[in-house]
Amino acid sequence: MVSQPIVLVVEDDPAQREVLAYNIRAEGYLVETADNGDEALLMVQEHAPDVVVLDWMLPNVSGIEICRQIKAKSETRDTPVIMLSARSEETDRVRGLETGADDYVVKPFSVAELLARIRTQLRRSRPSAVGHRLEFEDVVMDVEEHRVFRSDVLLKLGPTEFRLLATFMERPGRVWSREQLLDRVWGRDIYVDTRTVDVHVGRLRKALCANGGNDPVRTVRGAGYALG
DSSP states (O other): OOOOOEEEEEOSOHHHHHHHHHHHHHTTOEEEEESSHHHHHHHHHHHOOSEEEEESOOSSSOHHHHHHHHHHSTTTTTSOEEEEESOOSHHHHHHHHHHTOSEEEESSOOHHHHHHHHHHHHHHHOGGGGTOEEEETTEEEETTTTEEEETTEEOOOOHHHHHHHHHHHHSTTOOBOHHHHIIIIIOTTSOOOHHHHHHHHHHHHHHHTTTSOOOOEEEETTTEEEEO
């Protein structure tokens, strides 16, 4: 079983924020919330959300600027951003999309429409969450059948190693901190020491290299781990 997708909702209106969070959780996603831009940027860095639902009109720092900063950093630029705005003019839509937003939804909108747009973005950012097959070099992961092959040889992976590998394969090259991996693979409601991550990465490496081949998992000193 792969981990639940994480959706960050950035909205300064408490009632609107709660409605969005409630409905997104009802879809089976984990939800983080922020009511201002500075908090949003911190949560993007700490929790590595799979989709950011971002209001344009925020206090102090606008949603447009938050989007620009998310897209400017190599470790977060592939994170889908859905911009919410009462601005319906074509020029506003163009500005939002040119800043890097992956989608633009005009208020008022139906919750069903927003959820459909979130699912569309998740198909790109979290393919394992929708049962897609993942591939990296000679490693192939069949998410629905919960099987992993390397050079057509079936590998033996425990459930935690499977979730770790799914996280790595969804975003090859991305460096994941131990804290981010704990959130994504173990869940934020479970206390696990960060050293546990090292143990399971070691097990994953052993399984991946059981039949030969180079170790595809890279240790980034002082930062974490990456695939490739």
